[in-house]
Amino acid sequence: MAQIKIExxxxxxxxxxAVQLSELKxxxxxxxxxxxxxxxxxxxxxxxxxxxIARIKTLQSARKPVAGEGA
Numbered sequence: 001m002a003q004i005k006i007e008x009x010x011x012x013x014x015x016x017x018a019v020q021l022s023e024l025k026x027x028x029x030x031x032x033x034x035x036x037x038x039x040x041x042x043x044x045x046x047x048x049x050x051x052x053i054a055r056i057k058t059l060q061s062a063r064k065p066v067a068g069e070g071a
Contacts, residue, residue: 004052009059021056024049 009017028049034040 003048004055006055006059009055014060014063017056017060021053021060024053024056028053 009020012020028046031040031046031049035043035046040046
């Protein structure tokens with residue numbers, strides 16, 4: 001899986017982002033497990049997954065309405 005660009009994430013719906021976030025968290029867990037057991041083939045993938053998770057969380061927080069706004 002190639003690195004996901006922010007432009008690709010912006011066009012996805014909130015539900016799609018939530019699904020992708022859960023998949024990435026599962027992949028991150030598996031990569032950490034592989035690293036701990038010495039079976040990790042692509043160590044750079046951990047960094048890519050971590051950064052993509054951060055991009056998704058940033059988009060999700062930006063899309064949330066700010067509490068008290070408009071009041």
